[in-house]
Amino acid sequence: IASRLVPGFDFISDPRRANDGDGIDPDPFDPGDRPNGAMGGSFHGTHVAGTIAAATDNPIGVAGITWRTAIMPLRVLGVGGGTLYDVAQAIRFAAGLPNVSDTVPPVPARIINLSLTTTNDDPVLRSAVDDATAAGALVIAAAGNTGQDGFLSPAGYPNVLAIAATDRLGTVARYSSFGPA
Numbered sequence: 330i331a332s333r334l335v336p337g338f339d340f341i342s343d344p345r346r347a348n349d350g351d352g353i354d355p356d357p358f359d360p361g362d363r364p365n366g367a368m369g370g371s372f373h374g375t376h377v378a379g380t381i382a383a384a385t386d387n388p389i390g391v392a393g394i395t396w397r398t399a400i401m402p403l404r405v406l407g408v409g410g411g412t413l414y415d416v417a418q419a420i421r422f423a424a425g426l427p428n429v430s431d432t433v434p435p436v437p438a439r440i441i442n443l444s445l446t447t448t449n450d451d452p453v454l455r456s457a458v459d460d461a462t463a464a465g466a467l468v469i470a471a472a473g474n475t476g477q478d479g480f481l482s483p484a485g486y487p488n489v490l491a492i493a494a495t496d497r498l499g500t501v502a503r504y505s506s507f508g509p510a
Contacts, residue, residue: 330375330393330400333382337402338430340419346407353418353430357402364408377444378402401438406445413449417457420468424461441466443489446473446481446506455486462488473506485510 337357341347348360361370378400383393403419405411421428425437441461447454458468470484472493484491484506494505501507 330379330383332384333393333398333400335399335401335436336434337404338419338422338432339404340415340422340430341404341407341411342415342429343407343412346409346411347404348408353415355430355432357404359402359404362406362408373444374402374404374406377442381442401434413447413451413454416443416445417451417453420454420457420461424464424466426457426460426464437464438466441468443468443470443483446471446484448481450480450482450485454483458483458486458488472508472510474504475506476504477506478508479506480508480510481506 339347339354339357342352344350344352348362348364359372359375361372363370379391379393381393382395382398382400383391385392385396401423403423405416405419418428418430420441422430422433423438423441425433461468467490468483468488469490469492472484472491473481483489491510493507494502496502
C-alpha cells in the first residue's frame with residue numbers, strides 16, 4: 330500500500346498506548362499494539378487498508394479492491410485499545426474539520442472507514458460522524474463481531490453505512506453482528 334499513502338496523522342494521545350514514545354503527532358507509523366508479541370501487533374487497520382487499496386498488477390500476489398484509491402493513515406488504537414475521543418478527532422481530521430491537531434489534510438477524505446466498534450453511544454463520536462457526513466464524507470463502519478443483533482457504534486449511527494460479514498453462501502456469517510442499523 331506504500332504507493333497509495335497520502336500524509337496521515339497519529340491521534341493516539343496517550344504515549345504509553347501509542348507505543349511510539351509520544352502522543353499525537355504527524356507521523357502515523359504504527360509500531361504495533363503488542364510490543365511483547367512475536368509480530369508486534371495485530372495491525373488490523375493496515376490489513377483493512379491493504380484489502381481496500383493494495384497496489385495491483387504486480388508480482389506480489391495481493392490486490393486491493395480498488396485501482397486508484399489513496400489511503401490516509403490515521404492512528405487511533407494502540408496498546409490496549411484507545412479512546413473514543415481520539416477516534417472522533419481522527420474522523421474530524423479526515424473530513425477536513427477542526428480537531429485537536431490544529432491541522433487538516435490538504436484534501437479531505439471522501440470516504441472514512443472505521444473498522445472498529447464500541448457499545449458506547451458517545452456524544453463526541455456521534456458528533457464527529459455527523460459533522461463529517463455534513464461535510465460530504467461517506468462514513469463506513471464495521472457492524473462488529475459479536476454474532477448478535479444489537480446496537481454497536483459507530484455502525485449503528487444513522488449517518489453511517491454499516492458493513493456486516495457474510496459466509497460463502499451469502500448469509501450472515503456466524504460471528505457477524507447484525508440488526509436494523
